[in-house]
Amino acid sequence: DGGITQSPKYLFRKxxxxxxxxxxxxxxxxxxYWYRQDPGQGLRLIYYSQIVNDFQKGDIAxxxxxxxEKKESFPLTVTSAQKNPTAFYLCASSIDGQLYNSPLHFGxxxxxxxx
Amino acid sequence: xxxxxxxxLSLVVHEGDxxxxxxxxxxxxxxxxxxxxxxxxxxxxxxxxxxSGIEKKSGRLSSILDKKELFSILNITAxxxxxxxxxxxxxxxxxxxxxxxxxxxxxxxxP
Numbered sequence: 001d002g003g004i005t006q007s008p009k010y011l012f013r014k015x016x017x018x019x020x021x022x023x024x025x026x027x028x029x030x031x032x033y034w035y036r037q038d039p040g041q042g043l044r045l046i047y048y049s050q051i052v053n054d055f056q057k058g059d060i061a062x063x064x065x066x067x068x069e070k071k072e073s074f075p076l077t078v079t080s081a082q083k084n085p086t087a088f089y090l091c092a093s094s095i096d097g098q099l100y101n102s103p104l105h106f107g108x109x110x111x112x113x114x115x
Numbered sequence: 116x117x118x119x120x121x122x123x124l125s126l127v128v129h130e131g132d133x134x135x136x137x138x139x140x141x142x143x144x145x146x147x148x149x150x151x152x153x154x155x156x157x158x159x160x161x162x163x164x165x166x167s168g169i170e171k172k173s174g175r176l177s178s179i180l181d182k183k184e185l186f187s188i189l190n191i192t193a194x195x196x197x198x199x200x201x202x203x204x205x206x207x208x209x210x211x212x213x214x215x216x217x218x219x220x221x222x223x224x225x226p
Contacts, residue, residue: 040124040218042215042216042217042219043214044216045213090157090158097212099207100207100209100212103149103163104160104214105160106157108156109156109157
C-alpha cells in the first residue's frame with residue numbers, strides 16, 4: 001500500500017538538543033511538505049520541496065532545517081534554536097506540487113515534546 | 116494578511132443531527148478551497164471547491180462555495196459517531212501554490 005510514513009509517532013527530547021523527524025513516502029510524489037500543528041491553531045508550513053536537492057522555506061522556518069537527497073525522503077531537524085518546539089508535526093506530499101491538481105496526502109504525524 | 120476563519124471552533128451534537136460548519140476567507144489570489152477531515156492523526160482530503168454555487172457531495176457530506184461572499188459551508192447530515200473529528204478548511208493561493216489553513220472545527224458526535 002502506498003503512503004507516507006512518519007517516525008517516530010512520539011518523541012521526547014531535552015531542551016537544547018537537536019532532533020530529526022523522519023518522513024518517507026512510496027507514492028512516487030515529487031513534492032513534499034512539513035507542517036506544524038498546535039492546539040487551537042491552523043496548520044503552518046515549515047518547509048517544502050518540489051524536487052530532489054531543492055527546498056524552500058515556509059512561513060515558520062526559523063529553528064528548523066531539512067534535506068531532500070532522495071525523492072522518497074524529507075527529514076526535518078528541529079534545532080535548539082527553535083524557541084517552542086513542542087508540537088504535532090505533519091509531513092505531506094503531492095504528485096507534482098501543483099496543489100490545484102493534486103491535493104496533499106498526509107502522514108500520521110510525530111508528536112514532539114521538549115522539556 | 117491572508118486568513119481563513121472557521122466557525123464554530125467546537126461543536127457537540129447527538130447522532131442523527133445535521134451540522135453546518137463554516138469557513139470564511141480573506142486570501143489574495145484565491146485559487147480553490149479545500150476541506151480535510153482529521154480524526155486522530157493524518158488529515159484526509161474531502162473536497163476541493165473552485166466555482167461558486169456548485170455543490171460537491173459525498174455520501175452524507177456536502178459542501179458549497181460562495182466566492183462573492185468569500186465563504187464555504189460543509190454540511191453533514193444524519194451524523195454518526197464516526198464523524199467525530201477536526202474539520203480543516205484551507206484556501207489554495209495561486210502563484211505560490213500555498214495553502215492557508217483555518218484553525219479547524221472540532222466536531223463531537225455523541226451516541
